[in-house]
Amino acid sequence: MITFLVRRLTTSALVVLISSFLMYFLVAIAVDPLSTLRASTMPTLAKQQQMAHLTAVLRLDEPIITRYFDWLKGASGCLYGQCNLGTNWKTHEAVTSMLSGAVVTTVQLVLLATVIAIVVGAAIGIISALRQYSGFDYSITFLSFLMYSLPVFWVAVMLKSFLAIDFNDFIQNGGQFSAGWIIGAALVTGLAVGAACGGGRARLLRIGGITAALVAALMLYSNVSDFFVRPSSGSPLDLIKVLLISVAIAFGVTTLSTGLRNRKALYTSLTVAAIGGGLYYPMLFFWNGVSGSWLLMIGLAVVSAAVGVGVGYAWGGTERSRSARTGAITAVLVAAVLFLDRLAQTWYDYTNSTWVHGRPIATSGDSTPNLAGSFWMHTTDLLTHIALPSITLVLVSMASYTRYVRASTLEVLNQDYIRTARAKGLTERTVIMRHAFRNALLPLASVVPVDILFILGGALITETVFGWSGMGHLFVQSLHEEILDPVMGYLLIVAILAPLANIVADVLYAVLDPRIRVDA
Incomplete structure (x- = not known):
């Protein structure tokens, strides 16, 4: 494995070096920072002076190869903490600062969408394979090809019309x-x-x-x-809703994890659901008394998982680890329900605030300008802005994942070990979840890392349509304004992510499938 990684990293570094030179050469030829001055109507002498000054500042009179090696010297400083990718000569902002902000925005946009697309796409693909040649299978196949073929910008515009404008009108009309x-x-x-x-x-x-x-x-x-006007207010009725949802989660997780016949696992998940309901009002008091942050929420999720594991081991049984796993998954999902309920309590104030004016689903931008309020107000604002672009990415990405998983599941279901498992008398749930499901997901191990790392380079069309200032928007804007350094910063990240994504995919596939030896 170490030999494989060293060999791949060495060749990848060489690929990045050669590609960075080619990209710098092509971009330097394509952009013309003096084009605006050439088209200017200012007096000739002043124009020539400004063109001479800009030529000297940007070193346009020097050979491209010389400028490339100077840029490469600054870029190589990223290896030891002194990164210098140049500046935006119009705003004098460092490229590293521009990239850091754009990367955070892009991660916010694509992370949730990618996770949802993988989970939902895999689930639909497996169900479609299990119902092969049924009406459901034909419908999913048709919809998958349809969504895969539709242009992203068209999907985005349709969502703006139906899920933003019409939904906002729906809320203003009483919901x-x-x-x-x-x-x-x-x-x-x-x-x-x-x-x-x-x-x-x-x-x-x-x-x-x-x-x-x-x-x-x-x-x-x-x-x-009036759910869409005030979805939650912390009333006893809201507590009952949280309890019912938690119990449904407990049954659903147990069914998929161990089966309802495993009583210890079922009792574990139901106990976790009861604990979540019992903590409803204490958690509201806790959240109202502390300053919320995402770091705190991640910590609470870890604590929830630990509590679920503890409940699983407390119930015992012949397979405590399975009960602990079921309890941990249930606990995290129940904690997410409590989190969403607290967000729902902010919905009314957010919708009727002076910044939103009763139209909460945003069609452009990544935040509401000058919005004041608590962590819950800003989180609600983030979710309302991220909803449409996330749905766009989910619909497009989910189609490909559905097809991958369906084809893989059909292949796995015809394997000898599946027939053997059924011949031994195992339940269909056990055959599907413990034997077919895990092996059917193996092809995703070579697809998902590549998709995730590539999408960090920017969902260019989606960001442009919805006005998100991410990596894709940075690239398009810098290229339009003919600024070399930000374009090269973007291309450098993409050039690094491309081989890195393939290395991660190869290693992950080798870890999941012991038949593969990367040192061979």
């Missing part, structure tokens, strides 16, 4: 669903869930009917309680 919306949403959801569960027509009608009734009941409840 009430019409009878047509309730009936339509209930029927579509019921049909989709029934088809995903599979079985005969009677089973489809039973599950679909229950799902449709539940969706209709929830939409009627939202009308009665």
Whole structure:
């Protein structure tokens, strides 16, 4: 492994060096910092003086190769903490400062979208494979190819229209669903869930009917309680909602993790759900008494996982580790429910603030200018701004993950060890979750790292449409203004991430699949 890493890192460094020279040469030829002055109507003498001054400052009269080696000397300083990638000659801002801000913005934009796309895409792909040649499978295949083929800018514009403008109008009109919306949403959801569960027509009608009734009941409840106006206020009714959601999470996690027949694991997850409900008001008191931060929330998530592990070991059983795993996953999800409920309590104040004016879903930018308020107010603002671009990235990325996982699952289900597991009398849940699921995700190990590291280079079109000042926006703006150093800073990061992503993918695949030996 060490030999493999050294060899790959050495060749990658050589690739980055050669590519950086080619990119510098091409960009230096393409951009012309003097173009604005040439088109200027100022007096000729003043124009010539300014052009001569800018030529001297940017060293445009020197050979490109000389300027490249000077830039490379500053870039190599990043290896020992003295990074110098030049400056924006128009604003005199250091490129390193520009990149640091752009990277943070891009990470905020793509991280949540990538995680959701992977989780949802993998789940849909496995269900589609298990329901092969069914109506659900054909529908998912059609939608996957459709979303994969649609232009990103078109999806973004449609989301702006329907999920921002129309939804904001919906909230301003009281947030009430019409009878047509309730009936339509209930029927579509019921049909989709029934088809995903599979079985005969009677089973489809039973599950679909229950799902449709539940969706209709929830939409009627939202009308009665003005859910979209004030989703939570910390009342006893909100506590009951949190408890019901936590119990549903406990059953769902146990079903996927160990199966409901494992009573110790089920009791563990239900105990964790009860603890979460019992901490509802103490946590509200705690959050109101401290200054919130993301570091604090991450710490609380770690503590929640530790509590779940402790509850799992306390219940014991023949396989304590499985109960502990179930408890940890349930605890983190229940903690997330408490976090979201606290955010929901800020929704009314945020929506009716003087900065938002009753239209919370933003169509441009990454934050509301001059917004004042607590951590919860700013977090709500971040989520409302990140919603549309995240959904855009999810819809486009999820399509490819769904196809990958579906094809991989179909291949795994035909393997001999799956037939052997079924012949031994294992339940279908155990066969799918413990044998097929893990092996079906192996191809994603070579795809996901590349996608994640490449997307850190900037979701160029999405950032442009939604006005996010990330890596993609920095590249486009600097190239448009013909400023060399920020463009090279962006290209350098992309050039480093490309081979690094492939190395991570190779190592991860070798770790997950013992049949692969990277030193071979």
